[in-house]
Ligand SMILES: [Zn+2]
C-alpha cells in the first residue's frame with residue numbers, strides 16, 4: 009500500500025500547496041480547518057519516512073471544538089488548548105483512479121462547444137476538398153458515357169424515309185375448331201367429370217429424415233476463471249494529509265481450448281407415397297384450323313361445317329400491304345382492317361424505316 013503525501017491550500021491567506029503533514033498554514037499560522045480539501049499532485053512521490061508513515065496509518069485527524077486546532081488521531085487532548093478529544097474528524101474519502109483530486113479546486117465538468125485542434129481541422133478541410141474533385145470527375149465520366157449511349161441509341165432509332173409503291177395486298181382469316189375428346193390422364197385427385205379407371209400408390213415427394221448420428225469432434229474455446237488479482241483502482245484520502253492506494257480485486261480469465269465430441273445427424277430421403285388416380289375425361293382439344301386468304305379487297309371467313317362434338321374456339325385475321333422500294337427492296341406493313349382497306353396497288357407512299365428493320369407510314373393515310 010503505497011502512501012503519498014497530499015497538499016492543501018490555506019483559505020485564510022491563500023497560500024497554495026501546503027504539505028499534508030502540516031496542521032497549520034506555514035505562512036499565516038491559521039489552523040487547517042475541518043473539511044479542508046486534500047489533493048494529490050500527479051508527481052507526488054511515495055512516503056518512506058517511518059514517522060510520517062505512522063501518522064498516515066494512525067487514522068483521520070480530529071478538530072478541537074474549543075480552539076479549532078487540528079490534532080493527530082493518537083492525541084487524547086488538544087495540543088493547543090488541552091481540551092479533550094472531540095468526535096469531529098476529517099473525512100476519509102475514496103476516489104476512483106480517474107477522479108483523484110489534483111488541486112484544491114472542485115473539478116467542473118466542461119460544457120459548451122468543444123474545439124477541434126487546428127491541425128485536425130485543416131486536414132478535414134483538405135480531405136473534403138479532394139472528395140469534391142473526385143465527385144466532379146466522376147460526374148464528367150457519367151456525362152460522357154450517357155452522351156455516348158444517346159448517340160448510339162439515336163443511330164439505331166432515328167428513322168430514314170423512303171418512297172415506295174404499293175405492290176400488293178393480302179388478307180388471311182382463320183377459325184380454330186375444337187373437338188370434345190375423351191382423354192386418359194392421371195393425377196393425385198380426380199377432377200370434376202373424370203371417370204376413374206384405376207388407382208395405385210406412387211411416390212409423391214421425398215422427406216428428409218435423420219438416418220443415424222456420426223460421432224465427430226470439434227475445438228471449443230472457453231473463457232475460464234483461473235483466479236483473482238489485486239490492482240490499484242484509486243486513492244484513499246486518509247483525512248490526515250496523506251493518501252494511500254485503494255486496492256480492488258478482479259477475476260482473471262484465460263481462454264482455454266478443448267476438444268469436444270458431438271453427434272452429427274446424417275439424413276436420408278424417405279419417399280412419401282400417395283394414391284395416384286388414372287381416369288378418363290372429356291376435354292375440348294384443338295382439332296383443326298380453317299383458313300381463307302386472298303389478295304383482293306373482299307375478305308371473307310372460311311366456310312366450314314361443325315361435326316358432332318365440335319365447336320368454334322376463336323377467330324383471327326391478318327391484313328398486310330406490300331411495298332416495292334428502290335434497288336429492288338421490298339417492305340411489308342401489317343395494318344388493321346379499316347386502314348388496310350384504303351390502300352390500292354400502284355399508289356406511292358413515304359415510309360419510315362429504322363435501322364432495326366421496323367417499317368411505319370410517314371404520313372397520315
Ligand atoms: Zn495561511
Ligand SMILES: [Zn+2]
Pocket residue numbers: 072073074075076077086087088089090091
Ligand atoms: Zn484546542
